[in-house]
Amino acid sequence: MSDETYLVTGAMGCLGSWVLKLLLEDGCRVVAFDISDNDNRHQLIIDPSYRDSIKYVKGDLTDLDQVVSATVGISHVIHLGALQVPFCRADSSMGAEVNVVGTVNVFEAARRNSIEHLVYASSVAVFGSAEDYSSPTIGPDEERLPTTLYGVWKCANESTARIYGADYSLPSVGLIPHTIYGPGRDQGLTSQPTSAILAAVRGAPYHIEYGGGLGLQFAPDAARAFIEAARLASEGSEIHGLGGTVASIADFVDSVKEVTGFDEITHGEEPLPFPEAVSSDSLEARLVSLAYTPLNESIDLSAKWFRDAEAAGLPLPS
Numbered sequence: 667m668s669d670e671t672y673l674v675t676g677a678m679g680c681l682g683s684w685v686l687k688l689l690l691e692d693g694c695r696v697v698a699f700d701i702s703d704n705d706n707r708h709q710l711i712i713d714p715s716y717r718d719s720i721k722y723v724k725g726d727l728t729d730l731d732q733v734v735s736a737t738v739g740i741s742h743v744i745h746l747g748a749l750q751v752p753f754c755r756a757d758s759s760m761g762a763e764v765n766v767v768g769t770v771n772v773f774e775a776a777r778r779n780s781i782e783h784l785v786y787a788s789s790v791a792v793f794g795s796a797e798d799y800s801s802p803t804i805g806p807d808e809e810r811l812p813t814t815l816y817g818v819w820k821c822a823n824e825s826t827a828r829i830y831g832a833d834y835s836l837p838s839v840g841l842i843p844h845t846i847y848g849p850g851r852d853q854g855l856t857s858q859p860t861s862a863i864l865a866a867v868r869g870a871p872y873h874i875e876y877g878g879g880l881g882l883q884f885a886p887d888a889a890r891a892f893i894e895a896a897r898l899a900s901e902g903s904e905i906h907g908l909g910g911t912v913a914s915i916a917d918f919v920d921s922v923k924e925v926t927g928f929d930e931i932t933h934g935e936e937p938l939p940f941p942e943a944v945s946s947d948s949l950e951a952r953l954v955s956l957a958y959t960p961l962n963e964s965i966d967l968s969a970k971w972f973r974d975a976e977a978a979g980l981p982l983p984s
C-alpha cells in the first residue's frame with residue numbers, strides 16, 4: 667500500500683470514477699468527495715473488491731467547511747467536481763456557485779491543509795470557436811474567448827489557480843480536456859460520442875448532433891494523466907492540454923460502425939464552438955510516460971465493457 671492519500675472531488679462522475687479505479691489499483695488510499703451518492707458509475711467501472719476501501723464523503727463543494735474537513739490528512743488533491751454545460755445553462759447561479767466558489771474552496775482547503783500542489787480540470791470551453799484561432803490545434807496558452815458561462819467559470823478557475831500560486835505559493839496543474847469518451851461518460855455536451863457506442867452495442871439508431879473535428883480523450887487515459895500530474899513536483903501554476911486522438915466525428919462514427927458492425931449511427935455537420943484540439947506537447951514534456959489508446963481499440967474496449975455490463979445487469983444509461 668502506497669502512503670499517498672488522494673482527495674478526489676466529483677468522484678462519482680465519469681473521470682472521478684476512472685481516477686479512483688486507477689488509484690486503487692496503484693495501492694493508494696482514496697477519499698471520494700461528491701454531492702451525489704449515486705454509485706452507478708462506480709458499479710460500472712470499479713471492481714467490487716476495491717470499492718470497500720473507498721472512503722466516501724458526501725459533501726458539497728460550495729461549503730468551505732466541508733471541503734476543508736475532507737482535505738485533512740490528504741497528500742494529493744484531484745479536483746474534478748463541477749456542473750457541466752447543460753446544468754450551468756439550466757441554473758447559472760448554481761453553476762457559478764459550484765464551478766467558481768467550489769473551486770476557490772478546494773484551493774482554500776488545500777492551502778489551509780498545506781497540500782503541496784493540486785490538480786484541477788479546466789476545459790476546452792475556455793477557448794472560442796475554431797475560426798477565432800489561426801490553426802485547428804491551438805496551444806494551451808492561446809487567448810481565452812469563452813462562448814458559454816461554463817467556459818467563463820473555467821477561466822475563473824485558471825485565474826484562481828494563478829492567484830493562489832502567486833499570493834500563497836500554492837502550485838497547481840490545470841489540465842484541459844476536450845471530449846472525454848468511454849464507459850461512465852453519460853452527461854454533458856460532449857457525451858454524445860460515448861452514447862453512440864452504447865447505442866450501437868444495443869442496436870439502436872443514434873444521431874450525434876454535431877460534426878467537425880474533436881480532441882478525443884479515452885477516459886482511462888485521461889484519468890491516468892490527472893493522477894500522474896498530481897504526482898509531479900509542480901512548477902508554479904501550470905496549464906496543459908490533455909492528449910489523445912484528434913479525429914473528425916465522421917471518422918469516429920466510421921470506427922463505431924466498423925467495431926460494432928452496426929450502421930445506423932449518424933452525425934450533424936455543425937462543429938462545436940471550440941477549437942478542434944489543444945496541444946498536449948507541454949504535458950508530454952513533463953510526463954514522458956503518458957500513453958494513449960488508439961481510437962479503434964478504445965471504441966472496441968468500450969463496446970465490450972458495455973456488452974459485459976448489460977450482461978451483468980449493471981446500471982447503464984437508458
Ligand SMILES: NC(=O)c1ccc[n+]([C@@H]2O[C@H](COP(=O)([O-])OP(=O)(O)OC[C@H]3O[C@@H](n4cnc5c(N)ncnc54)[C@H](O)[C@@H]3O)[C@@H](O)[C@H]2O)c1
Nearest residue numbers: 676678679680681700701702726727747748787789845846
Ligand atoms: N467530460 C469531458 O469531456 C470534459 C471536458 C472538459 C472539461 N471537463 C471537466 O472535467 C471534470 C470531470 O468531468 P466529468 O466528465 O467526470 O464530469 P461529471 O459530470 O461526470 O462529474 C462531475 C461530478 O461533480 C459532482 N458535483 C457537482 N456538483 C457538486 C457539488 N456541489 N459538490 C460536490 N460534487 C459535485 C457531480 O455529482 C458529478 O459526480 C469536470 O470539472 C468537467 O468540467 C470534462
